[in-house]
Amino acid sequence: MNGTPFSFARRFDGVTGSAIREIFKLLARPGMISFAGGNPSPDALREDMIGDLASAVLQKDGKAILQYGATEGYPPLVSSLTAYINDHLSIRAEAANILPVTGSTQAMDLLLKALIDPGDAVLVEDPTFLGNMQCIKLYQAKIIPVPSDDDGILLSELERIVKLHKPKMLYIIPTFQNPTGRTLHPDRRQPIAEMAAAYRFVVAEDDPYRDLRYSGQTSPAIKTYDTTGYTAYLGSFSKTVSPGMRVGFIAAHEALIRKCTIGKQSSDLHTPNLTQAIVDLFLRENLLPAHIETLRGGYRAQMDTMLEALESFPSGTTYTRPQGGLFIFVTLPDGIDAVKLLKVCVERGVAYVPGTYFYADGGHENTLRLNFSNSTAERIQTGMAILRQTIEEATEGR
Secondary structure: OOOOOOOOOHHHOOOOOOHHHHHHHHHHOOOOEEOOOOOOOHHHOOHHHHHHHHHHHHHHHHHHHHOOOOOOOOHHHHHHHHHHHHHOOOOOOOHHHEEEEOHHHHHHHHHHHHHOOOOOEEEEEEOOOHHHHHHHHHOOOEEEEEEEEOOEEOHHHHHHHHHHHOOOEEEEOOOOOOOOOOOOOHHHHHHHHHHHHHHOOEEEEEOOOOOOEOOOOOOOOHHHHOOOOOEEEEEEOOOOOOOOOOOEEEEOOHHHHHHHHHHHHOOOOOOOHHHHHHHHHHHHOOOHHHHHHHHHHHHHHHHHHHHHHHOOOOOOOEEOOOOEOOEEEEEOOOOOOHHHHHHHHHHOOEEOEEHHHHOOOOOOOOEEEEEOOOOOHHHHHHHHHHHHHHHHHHHHOO
16 A cells, blocks of 8 residues: 555654664664663663562552552652652752653653643754654644753853743753753853743753763752742653663642643553652662762763774864763764764664754754763774774765
8 A cells, every 4th residue: 555544643744753763773783883872881770689679669568569550659759759859959849849750751741741832932952852852843842942052051042042932941951961961051050040930931951861970060950940930850760770660750840740740641640650669769778879879980981981082083073071971972074974974884883873863953964972871891992993984984085
């Protein structure tokens, strides 16, 4: 049959699926070195510890865990999250301000569901995480990119664009941003919270990489400066405990949490009780600090290995130097197309994500995102040598 028998909703117009997920289809080849995803290291996934925790919570509260749960969250987790958000993140929150969700991906979906009508403007960093740009498009919002520099989003440009477009939301990843690895300067955080209050738009502060810091000082969350409720903090345990367990949370104004809870009821009813209970015990038994410290040591070494390899790339190559997170963003010499180059690299056993996909308006074809967390130092050295040679050949062939 030619074509399709279905008449799809207009919200899917222009939404083609995640470029990263499409690239993953290329990675089934044995021996492929992937710098494409944002996966934690296999060494970070403590199946032994999580197995013990799962057994413990089932023995203690198995009947309740295996039954339907409240959309508002597994009560012990809500309690431990309240303490974690107040003590670890220095964000003032009570139980009514917190909603456990199925990964921070769902957090963004619920915020959009609660706030966005077709045609509303949503501001994003330029570049930004492509997965949530897809989500914004599905709610038929108008995506408006805001220029950034090495210290994050430019405040003067943000205010100019806010006045021009009157947005409903700003989506921002302030710490070790995906895809660039940049961190929003501490001096730019409070002004964003104040601007949101003054112009009445919601800041969706997506902060999954916050604890993966390898140097420098921790900056306060934008949410810590929020006095009016216009900032919603999106947290996740995917990068620190397990992405497969899909546990995250929203910390926001009580009225916004109520709307998101209603929206969640029709999405998945509730986040699985078992994974919520495991994360609760992770927090309650104070297992997270030591686990994160272990992650930092390995990731720091992997990042340094990749940065050292980049020093020998062709003249004209520039790249970010993150203080943490999982990503390095590379700008190749003018005239090199990272999309076209990807096919050659995959044939040679290396994959990455072209940077153009992270820009709301496209372009920037000579950029790419590299992930270092899911490869050993040895494989990073091997893969980066292949990537360097491929770029050198493309540079010579211009």
